[in-house]
Structure formats: C-alpha cells, structure tokens
Amino acid sequence: MSPRRQHLRILTTAIALGLAAMAAGGVQASAATPAYQEGYDLGLEAWKYGLPLVKMDQTFRIQTSVDVPDGRGRGPVNRFSHVRVLANASAHDVVAPNNDTPYSIAWLNLSHQPIVIHVPKVNRYFVIPLYDPYTEDFHNLGSVQRTEPGDYAVVGPGQGRVKLPKDVHRIKSRYDRVWIIGRTLNYGSADLGNTRKIQNRYRITPLSRYGTGFRPKPPGNPDTTPEGVPMPSGLAFFDKLGYLLRRFPPPAADSAKLQELAQIGVGPGKRPSTDSALSAETKQGMIDAVAAGPGVLQTAVTVRYVTEAPKHNGWLVLPTGRYGTDYDYRALVTQVGLGALTPSEAIYPVGQTDKTLVPLNGSKDYVVHFEPGQLPPVDAFWSLTLYDSSGYFVPNPIDRYAIGDRSDLNLNPDGSLDIYVQSTEPSGPAKAKNWLPSPTGAAFRLTMRLYEPTRAQIPGILDGSGWDPPAITAVP
Structure with missing residues (x-):
C-alpha cells in the first residue's frame, strides 16, 4: 500500500x-x-x-456596538467603517481574515427605507458583497461584475414600490439587515494611501437624504468601546x-x-x-x-478533507458564498471563513496536511513548489495565507501573514517558485524572500486565495479536472 x-x-x-x-x-x-x-x-x-x-x-451586535466608525470595521448601522491597514495578528473579529485587501465593513438597516451605496470609479480589483443574515452572498458590486460607477439602492422587503431617483439602480434584498464586507486590492504598505482614497469614495446614504450632500453628524460623546457579545x-x-x-x-x-x-x-x-x-x-x-x-x-x-483533498493535490477546494439547503456545509464555512465570496470573485483552497495527508505542524518545514507556468490562474491576484488552528494569523518576527503575487518573490532560474513554510527563517536572502512563517511546534493550516479566477478555469479548479494547487511537501 x-x-x-x-x-x-x-x-x-x-x-x-x-x-x-x-x-x-x-x-x-x-x-x-x-x-x-x-x-x-x-x-x-x-x-x-x-x-x-x-x-x-x-457579529452584527459586536460590530455595531460603537457609535462612530473606529477604523477596525466597527461602527453604527448604515455607515462604512473602513479598516485602514491590512489585517494583522490582532484581528479576531472574523475567522480567516485576509492580508491582501483592507476591509470596508457596513451593516445596512433597511427597515425604514432603502439605502443607497455609491460605487466610485476604481482602477483595481474591488468588491462590495451583500450578505443576508443566513450568510448568503446574494449580490456583488465590483470589478468582476463590471459594475459601472454610480448609485445602487438596496431595497428591503415591502419596499418594492418605492420610487427611486433617475439613474439609481435597484438591488432587492429579501431581508432588512445586510452585511457588507468590502475588499479593495492593495499593493503593499506604500500603496495604502491610494487604497484609502478609494475607500473614502465609497458612500452610504439613506434614500430620504439622497442628493442632499448628506454627511452623518458625529455624536457629542462618542462611544468607541465595543461590547463583548458571547455566543x-x-x-x-x-x-x-x-x-x-x-x-x-x-x-x-x-x-x-x-x-x-x-x-x-x-x-x-x-x-x-x-x-x-x-x-x-x-x-x-x-x-x-x-x-x-x-x-x-x-x-x-x-x-x-479526506474525501475531497486527494482530488486537488491534498487541498480542499469547494465553492463558497451560496449554499442553498446544504446546511452542514454552510455551517462549516461559517466556522472557518465567515463572509466567504462566491467562486467568480474568489476560490479558497485550504491545506491542512502535507501531500501524504499528515497534518501540518510547525515542528516541520514544508515547501510549496509551483512548476513553471503553473502559478494560480487569476485575473486579479493570488496569495497564500497561514492561520493557526483557530483560523487567526500567527505572530511572527517579520509580521508576514501571507505571501503572493505582490510580494518580492524570488523565482528559480526555470521560472518555478518555491515557498518555504517553516517556523525559522530559511538560510540565504533568496529563500528568506519566499518565507511564510509557521508557529513553533503547533498545528496550522494554509489558505490560498484566487481572486477573480480566470472565468474559463473556474469549473476545472472546483472539480479537480483543471488547475490544482501544488502539493505541500514536508522537507526530510
């Protein structure tokens, strides 16, 4: 055997x-x-x-328990709270955060009236996904959908006959509570200023205040302390x-x-x-x-994992974002990646074992080897992120939580790529560029993100007949 x-x-x-x-x-x-x-x-x-x-x-109760946006994704309803930096090891509001895109988070309350989202012109990947209370990603605004700059009214139940201003597009929501966890591509710390300027142009306006230059007034005595809300x-x-x-x-x-x-x-x-x-x-x-x-x-x-990963070189590759009546899978994604997007926006291969199905552990060193011409097939970007067993970033001396196409990677002479996943820095500056730090002696998992996967390749990526992530190989 x-x-x-x-x-x-x-x-x-x-x-x-x-x-x-x-x-x-x-x-x-x-x-x-x-x-x-x-x-x-x-x-x-x-x-x-x-x-x-x-x-x-x-999540709603925690994130809306402050009455001004706090720059960490928390704020009152019907307001964007932009996270101005990339997530780091202190980010615990949601499991499996990414380290690629600063988030723009909002909770819409449609119980009184529709809410208008302004989408600016954006010259990079972005998505403003709309989630219902059951975690279904029911509508996406953004670059993949070729969303035109303009205004989009999210209309709640019982508001079907509400008349909208000219050129305001209608998006129907089955529920009067909608979660937005927007992503805007960032090209590194030097690019954060540009990303913030884009975030500043995303706007949320109650329909009754549309066209008035509405800007919410800050409270006189702001409450910026989030409540702890246990399950x-x-x-x-x-x-x-x-x-x-x-x-x-x-x-x-x-x-x-x-x-x-x-x-x-x-x-x-x-x-x-x-x-x-x-x-x-x-x-x-x-x-x-x-x-x-x-x-x-x-x-x-x-x-x-055991049943599906062998089809994908040891990675679990499944569609997310819409679940229908697959309640077990919906719960699973809630536990390991709340707010996951649909496959046209992103595919998330998850690696929990090496190629021999031995669980990943920081006591071992690993290599993820991409053959020449076999980098992830994406039209936006890709990354490889490391999480601890609870789904959070691992503190490390170089504050590196993900590595990908925007990293200063060192390619081999033949065009292949080796990523070194280990708890100690590999020897030599070339390998150090490709180092993804793992926790010392502890279990961890890897998540690859394929943002805007090439459309024609999506079916093959999902069913294992097309591109697959490379196997995770333990170093002898």
Missing part, C-alpha cells in the same frame, strides 16, 4: 472511531433514553442549521435561534428542515427553554448537542 493510501486509511479510520465515540458518548451521558437521544440528534441538526444565523447576529450556549442558543428565525423568516426551501426541528421545539418564535412539552431528558440532549457542535463540525471538516 502506498504511503498516501495508508495515511488516508488511517485518517479515515480515526474519523470513524471519533464519530463512533461521540455518538456513544452522547448515548451514555443520559443512559441512552430515547428522549435524550432525540434531543441530542435533532439538537445537533438545529445547531448546524442555526449557527450561521446566530453567528451573523453576534449563546445551551438552550439559550435555540431560544436565540427562534427569535432570529421570526425576525428573519427562512426561505421556503427550508420548510422540510424546520418541520423536522419542530419535534424538539425549535422554530420561528419558539423558546425551548420554557417549552413544558419537552422532557428534561430531551432538553439535556439539546444542551449537550450545543456543547458538542464545534467538535462535530471539526470532524465534518476532516471528513470533507
């Missing part, structure tokens, strides 16, 4: 044993009563279904989910899933914590399901 197949079998067996142990643990925790098991099993389904909605609400645990998670499902009615396609979850009192407006029809055993199963959820998702990530 080849080493690759041997590791695959070992890893698959380990996953199977882990799942069996989790299932057995769930049953044993309450003497295997049917009521407990129903609460646990359906509770897990409800937790995965509801995680994106609850996580988005938590609800236990039955409080399902109570919060019930509130949010009523606040943001789910699409009709979710009706079958909601009918299933109603068996344990989960649904729009429902509060399982006070539901007298649920037994104590059922409620305990639900409580345990919320506690087990993150581990179950991590196992799901590993299962997907």
